[in-house]
Amino acid sequence: MDVTAVRTYVAVVEAEQFQEAAIDLGVTPQAVSKRVAALERELGVQLFTRDARGAKPTIDGQAFLPHARAFLDAAERAMASVRPGHRALRVDVIGRRLSLAGLLRGFHRAHPDTELDVVTLFDSASALSAVRDGVIDATFRAVTTPVLRLPPGVEAAPVLDEPLHLFTGPDHEFADAPAIRPDQLAGHRIWMPGNTPGTEWTAYYDELAAAFGFTVDAVGPDFGIEHLLDTIADSTTLSTFVSEQTPLVWPAGHDLRRIPLTDPTPVYPHALVWRPDNPHPALTVLRDHLTSAYPGRPRDGIWTPSWTENPAGPRTGPQP
Known part of the structure; x- marks a missing residue:
């Protein structure tokens, strides 16, 4: 073949x-x-x-x-x-349209001579195994969730805490709000058909929903972002979450709204995962670029799940 x-x-x-x-x-x-x-x-x-x-x-x-x-x-x-000899630095992102791909584009602008091979592995277990086995050099994941643990010999460091926005159509009750608190979502239904059981993002949104009293609805096949945008635009009750830096483009007639969440602001904790004994020279450059730009997580005004990795430093996976 x-x-x-x-x-x-x-x-x-x-x-x-x-x-x-x-x-x-x-x-x-x-x-x-x-x-x-x-x-x-x-x-x-x-x-x-x-x-x-x-x-x-x-x-x-x-x-x-x-x-x-x-x-x-x-x-x-x-x-x-x-x-x-030399090969490109192979880095996994969950999706090319997400903010993590933007982090890599920023790295490429800062280091244009570094050759990158960007891959997309949906399954977290496969991504971590690929890092462990040296098939890829690094991946971006939310680590130490109830469903995602680092394998032996693998480390992680936080690189981006991304605020969430509520995403609604023009006739939703929050459509004209400049910002809302998460507790205002209590009793509401947040539609997220891409939430797959066993993934780290589903664990994140399940705990967020439990903390603020809303329901995450993953019912229905995931037909992709265009179908989600069409459905949200026409609904008076459905809304969804998008990350602050996720680029989205929709038809002008949809009049969709992105509403910041504040007091507290839920942030999604992205970490870079790698093997410390990986000899690829560009991996150190990537790590230094990302960790030096990470401002550190504030102690007040944000929400993160109880399992979020401590950002004070990298964590080594449990040794056998």
Whole structure:
């Protein structure tokens, strides 16, 4: 099976558009289409449905996705085991549209000569195992949650405490508020279809909901950010959370609102996770860049979950 074709297929799934995948891969959209078509011929199935809004995996495409990622991981390990000399610093982010990708873009602007290989691993356990095994050099995660523990020999340090905003349509009762307190959400339903059981972000929002008396509703399939924006825009009761630095663009007619949460401000605790014995020279540069820019967590005026990592210094995972 063609590794390049499989990597292209995964890139289209993540980007949700052939053109965006082409930009990520540094090739033309025509090259992306040809690679996907060749893979579809080899497999004997259609992997995507395409319309004006982008590309979505078919049922066969969804079934193939975890195996494709495992295939690429195995291929990368095989090549890395014999690859001499320098390689790009490989860093995992949960999503390319999230604020963590912005942190890496800031690092790249400050160190343009450092080659980066940005990957997206949805599953936290896989990301931490990849750090432990040296498949990737670092990942961004919220550590020491009830569901996420550092493996032996792995360390973490806080790099970003990101405030949350409430995200509503124009007819929601909080739409015109300049800011609200979290306790004003008591009794409300916050729609978050991307909350997957067993993930660190679900653990975060579950504790936030328990602390301030609202309900997190994860009902319904997660059709992606566009569907979420469309639904929130038309609802008088549904709202969701977005992080302060998450870039979002929506049609002008939606008139969506981002409302800061204050007194206290819930912040999501992002940490950089790495192996201290990783010899990649750019890893130290990345760590220094991120930790030097981290202002430290204030003691007052914010909310973090009870399991949040102490930001005083890195934590080493439990030793066997």
